[in-house]
Amino acid sequence: MFAKQGNSGNKVNIKRLTLYALLTAVCLIIGYLESLLSITLIAVAPGVKLGLSNAVVLTLICTNDTKGAYLVNVIRICLSALLFGSPISFVLSLSGGITATFIAHILSRSKSVSAIGISIASAVTHNVFQLVAAVFIVGFGVLYYLPVLILLGAVCGAFCGILAQLVLKHSKNFKV
Amino acid sequence: MKVLKKGDFLVIVTVAVAFVLSIALLFSFSKQGSRVVIKQNNKIVYNQSINKNNEFDTGTNVIVIKNGVVFMKNATCKNQICVKTGEISKKGESIVCLPNKVIVEIK
Structure with missing residues (x-):
């Protein structure tokens, strides 16, 4: 629906631009609140976050705006690394973020996968590729986390997927 | 409306298999260290x-x-x-x- 508008002429679609900016801001705030929450989660599994900002990106993908999803995700990762992170956390979340968005992009083309399935797949991919990046930085010792990360990725992914599906169901005005 | 579609179960099964494989990988390494x-x-x-x-x-x-x-x-x-x-x-x-x-x- 939007793609036609976006491609007509070289004019920037102001509504879309504002939407991306707004969603990026939402991602950053959610990410920050989450990092406060994850302090209590550290006792269960160190470094685990819920990944709620992925629900935002997922909502974009499910409205067939994959370009916007990549854009918001990459900007979100860069900004959150500048604001709260370190070079290492930037590399980790970038490798996870891009591969996760890519998997979500591919799965969203299939009509038989719902937002929940896409979310679970991309959350697990995110965690696995983050771990792959961590292997390059610190060595094979971190592979010990793989089962924990797959399981928690599936749980957090399901949560975000349900959230995204609820948002999609209740916001008919989301398509700008 | 069904919440989960056919593809979702495929995703869940794939993740479950990956989980079991990773545990198997872990256990093959988990001998007492020296x-x-x-x-x-x-x-x-x-x-x-x-x-x-x-x-x-x-x-x-x-x-x-x-x-x-x-x-x-x-x-x-x-x-x-x-x-x-x-x-x-x-x-x-x-x-x-x-x-x-x-x-x-x-x-």
Whole structure:
């Protein structure tokens, strides 16, 4: 629906631009609140976050705006690394973020996968590729986390997927 | 309206298989370890038997080896994830402190 508008002429679609900016801001705030929450989660599994900002990106993908999803995700990762992170956390979340968005992009083309399935797949991919990046930085010792990360990725992914599906169901005005 | 579609179950099955495989991978490595190796900035700074009780200070992190278990006593990093990792004793297990680039491995 939007793609036609976006491609007509070289004019920037102001509504879309504002939407991306707004969603990026939402991602950053959610990410920050989450990092406060994850302090209590550290006792269960160190470094685990819920990944709620992925629900935002997922909502974009499910409205067939994959370009916007990549854009918001990459900007979100860069900004959150500048604001709260370190070079290492930037590399980790970038490798996870891009591969996760890519998997979500591919799965969203299939009509038989719902937002929940896409979310679970991309959350697990995110965690696995983050771990792959961590292997390059610190060595094979971190592979010990793989089962924990797959399981928690599936749980957090399901949560975000349900959230995204609820948002999609209740916001008919989301398509700008 | 059905909440889960056919493709979703495929995704869940794939993830479950990946989970089981990763556990199998983990268990194949989880023998009682013999040596403790501590690396800092990718250089080995400590490499001794796990049965030797010791306390090692990398300058940023203090690692304690006592009665066959290893744990991070304290660290200068902000998140303290390494300290909260707890005790390790099996082959392949590790404690990682990303901020200080310290990694404790059991081999």
